[in-house]
Structures are given as structure tokens and as C-alpha cells.
Amino acid sequence: MERIFEILENDARTTPEQISTMLGIPVAEVEKAIKEAEEKRTILKYKTIINWDKLNKEQVWALIEVKVVPQRDVGFDTIAEHIYRFPEVISAYLVSGTYDLSLLVQGKSMHDVAKFVSEKLSPLDKVQGTTTHFLLKRYKDDGEVLEFPEEIKRLPITP
Amino acid sequence: MSKSGTGGGKNPRDFVSQKADSLSPSGIRKFFDLISTTEGVISLGVGEPDFSTPWRIREAAIHSIEKGYTMYTSNYGLPELRQLLAQSLERQYGVSYHPGQELLITCGVSEALDLALRAVVNPGEEVIIPDPCYVAYSPCISLAGGIPVPVPTCVETGFTIMASEIEPKITAKTKAILIGYPANPTGAVMTKEELSQIASLAEKHDLLVISDEIYAGLVYEREHICFSSLPGARERTILLGGFSKTYAMTGWRVGYAAANGDIIEAMLKIHQYTALCAPITAQMAAVEALKSGEAEAQKMLHEYDRRRRIMVKRLNDCGLACLEPGGAFYAFPSIKITGMRSEEFARRLLKEEKVVVVPGSSFGQHGEGFCRCCYAAPLKEIEEALKRIGNFVRRHNATT
Numbered sequence: 040m041e042r043i044f045e046i047l048e049n050d051a052r053t054t055p056e057q058i059s060t061m062l063g064i065p066v067a068e069v070e071k072a073i074k075e076a077e078e079k080r081t082i083l084k085y086k087t088i089i090n091w092d093k094l095n096k097e098q099v100w101a102l103i104e105v106k107v108v109p110q111r112d113v114g115f116d117t118i119a120e121h122i123y124r125f126p127e128v129i130s131a132y133l134v135s136g137t138y139d140l141s142l143l144v145q146g147k148s149m150h151d152v153a154k155f156v157s158e159k160l161s162p163l164d165k166v167q168g169t170t171t172h173f174l175l176k177r178y179k180d181d182g183e184v185l186e187f188p189e190e191i192k193r194l195p196i197t198p
Numbered sequence: 199m200s201k202s203g204t205g206g207g208k209n210p211r212d213f214v215s216q217k218a219d220s221l222s223p224s225g226i227r228k229f230f231d232l233i234s235t236t237e238g239v240i241s242l243g244v245g246e247p248d249f250s251t252p253w254r255i256r257e258a259a260i261h262s263i264e265k266g267y268t269m270y271t272s273n274y275g276l277p278e279l280r281q282l283l284a285q286s287l288e289r290q291y292g293v294s295y296h297p298g299q300e301l302l303i304t305c306g307v308s309e310a311l312d313l314a315l316r317a318v319v320n321p322g323e324e325v326i327i328p329d330p331c332y333v334a335y336s337p338c339i340s341l342a343g344g345i346p347v348p349v350p351t352c353v354e355t356g357f358t359i360m361a362s363e364i365e366p367k368i369t370a371k372t373k374a375i376l377i378g379y380p381a382n383p384t385g386a387v388m389t390k391e392e393l394s395q396i397a398s399l400a401e402k403h404d405l406l407v408i409s410d411e412i413y414a415g416l417v418y419e420r421e422h423i424c425f426s427s428l429p430g431a432r433e434r435t436i437l438l439g440g441f442s443k444t445y446a447m448t449g450w451r452v453g454y455a456a457a458n459g460d461i462i463e464a465m466l467k468i469h470q471y472t473a474l475c476a477p478i479t480a481q482m483a484a485v486e487a488l489k490s491g492e493a494e495a496q497k498m499l500h501e502y503d504r505r506r507r508i509m510v511k512r513l514n515d516c517g518l519a520c521l522e523p524g525g526a527f528y529a530f531p532s533i534k535i536t537g538m539r540s541e542e543f544a545r546r547l548l549k550e551e552k553v554v555v556v557p558g559s560s561f562g563q564h565g566e567g568f569c570r571c572c573y574a575a576p577l578k579e580i581e582e583a584l585k586r587i588g589n590f591v592r593r594h595n596a597t598t
Binding site: 046050053057060061062063189191193194195196197198 | 224226229230233234239241243244245246248250332333334382503504505507508511554556576577
């Protein structure tokens, strides 16, 4: 089954028929496996990687380091949940090292993000401190190179 | 006294040796010009990976240049590379070669093939090859002064060369059997039993076997059998291999030969006066490939395997009967349904549907009636190309 997910993770538009041929297993089995994975939330969603910079859309991203106080019994989970519920938070990770949570936050402008940090994030009881890093350029996202992917430079016919 | 331009002297053409003149131009070359002038072409006509060399390997090569590794290496090749190669052959196939005397690093497996033939063939001696086979086998034998003796292989036996078919071709002049499995252009692989029969035959008639295993790293759903690992075969085998296909390193030109020290010594003599050594940067890259390239190689292998299955299914669906290739990255479907000769098929397919395939006849007389389709191409291109081929076959179905 893992091989089905590898294929879909690389290209979500690969059809069950193609997967069935690629792996030599019946279409019905592929469809069943995908359905089950969707139900179990092994497959969360089918997404598209978009380079928004090409659309000149006013948008900014920031990586925010958050230092928090863990709570008895629940550790970091409750405060993490409190934070990731904000729609501005695109990704949230608990990390090792000098801070605890690493957030990817999206806003319309720097002001927007600053406002989120100062009005929503920093005032939270369990938040001890934050450091905001605005993204200047995206080179690679989810394994995809954004600007200059390598072209195939082969001759059209070789022995 | 020098001859001046317009006098009665030779045309430049007349300076060309009879040997060079007698070589027939590659069927692939003829096609090249035609393709270059057509727009929007999808090519299944290539013989190399569509991946760039893994970054780790490229990065190691760049680093070696920065560090000043820009000199000749030992004629044999970098000691570290030979050491790693010996370990790799031992680990993968259980066959051991002494890195000091039994391995030679060459400029691609192409040079290794040329050296092997020149080192063993006397004028007029015969070398048995499968038909169809890689385009260089026959010319290289001729250039070495030998006579190529093709043994027909057919779709019914999966394009493998059978010992029983070889034996009647053996004469007093036969020196060697040259085989290349997994095969270009057919994608055929041979079983251990089939190879063992060839090994026994070689022993019976005291022949050498030159085994071109450049596609050893691209074998699907089974293990690659290294010819020299067969019982009793090592001392009469010249094993040829390389890094081009497995690690997507075609342009680096680095390959190798492994054989008994006396044979390697003979090959080395020719190598030292011609190539001298393989490019050091390429050898450095090959070192890195052996050290850390396995994971990337496996990833590429899995990707080829998926594309292989798609291509074979689509070809069969559209009426071009195709065996499932067990190795390399070629499918070799029959074009019988169209009633066309393979050159005509390839030419018209390019003209009408802008898809490049290689006519089977480029690989020998018995490649006629087939074409070579390479699946080292992005899946989207394969799907589109096969859609176009499907349209073409529907229009030219000679059986309806």
C-alpha cells in the first residue's frame, strides 16, 4: 500500500487505473486502498503546489519561533492546538532546540502578520516569547524547486 | 613536395581508410537530422536516463575540481574507485576481482568494449553476437579485425540468445561470444539456466565470453545474474560495466572492465596508448556514486519500473504486441499490425504524430518488424506519446 501513497504523493492526479498498471495490482484493490486511507485520514487531502509569486498577489509568509510553557498532563498539545486553530497558521510543528513551536504563518501584508503576532500570539498566557522571520524568497517547497527546475537536456535520439 | 589545392591529388574523401569507409553509418544518425527539423516532438528514441546525475555525485565532482584533482590518474584508474568497485561486485554478485590487477576503469563501457575486442581478436577471428543487439557490437568487432557472426534471436524466446542456436555457428575461427543482457534494444534478460548453458558451451569449445552488463542496475522483479559469477565462467569472461545507466551518468563517460589479470594487462596496453585514463572528474564522481548513490539509484529504478508497466500495457492495448521487458529501459514492440517496415514505421510516425521511436532494423536484421521505445521519459510524455501511437496504429491497421 505504501507504494500507492508514494505515487500519489508525487502526483495526486495519477488515476487508479494508472496506479493499478504501475504496480500490477487490480484497479478495485487500488480504489479500495485509497478509500480506506481517506477514511482513516492517512490521505488527508489532494493539493496543488502553486507559485503565488508568479501572480504578484500581495501575500507574505513568516516563520515564527514560539517559546511556550508546557502544561501538566497535556504537555505542549493544548497550547499548540490553541495556536494552530488560528487560520493564519499554515503549519505548526513542535521542535527540539532553543524554542518549542515552529509556525508558518500567512498574511496579506507584513502589518497583517505583525498584528497577528502582537495581538493574538504573544498575549497568550503560555507563550513566553516569539521571534518572527519573514520569508524573503521560496526556493523549494515540498520537494519542488520553484524557479529553475532542471530541464532534460538530452539529444532526441541516441543509441 | 606538397601538393597544391587544385592539382590532380586525392579528394579528402580518398584519404579515408577502407576500414572506416566500409562501416555503415548508424541508422540512428540518419534519423537525427529529420527530428531536429520537426517541432513539438515527443521522443521515445533516447538511450539514456531522463534524470540528471544525483546532486550528491555532481557535488562531489565539483568539489574534486575545486580541490585540484585535475591530473591524469593511474592507467588502471583511481585506486579508490577500483577498491570500491571490487567490493561492490563482490557484495552484489559474489564475484571477486583483484582491484590491483583485474579491474580497468575506462571512458565509458564503450571504450571497455573496444579494448576487450582489440585485446583478444586476431584478424579473421569470429565473434558471435545476438541479433538484434546494441549498435556498436558489430562495428567494433570489424574494427578489431574480427568477423561478427550474428545469431538470430526472436520474440518467441524473449530475445534471449540460446546456447543451442549458438553452437551451430561455432567454427574453428570462433574466438568469443559477445552478449549484453539486460539488452538494448529489447529489454530482454536471461535466466541463470540460459546463461549457464552459454557458459558450458564456452567451456566446451574453449571460447571467451564478453559480457556487457551496462544495464545490470536496471533489472525488474528479479536479480541480475553476473556472467562471471557462474561456476567456471570467471576465467573466460570479460565483464563490462559502467555507471551511466544506473546512476544517470551517461555524459561522464566512465565504465570498467573486469577480467583475469592477463587479459586486463592486454587491454591496459591499448588503453594507455589511446585513452591513457578515464577523466579524473568522472572517476571522482563514480567513487561518490559507489559510496552513496544506492538510494537514488533505487528511486530511479522504481520510477522506471512504473513507467515500464504503463508503456507495455499501452503498447499492447493499441495493438503493438510487446513482451514485458525484464531490464534496461526499453520496450521492443512488434509493428506487424501496420504491415510496415520498421524504418517506414518510424519515419511516418514522426511525420504524422511527431513521436520518435528507433526502427528495430537499426539493431540488426532480426530487429526488423519491431521498434525500440524508451521509457526513460516523464510519465506524462509516455502517456501522450502512446496516445499518438494509438491513433497512428488505428489509421494504419493493415489487418482490418
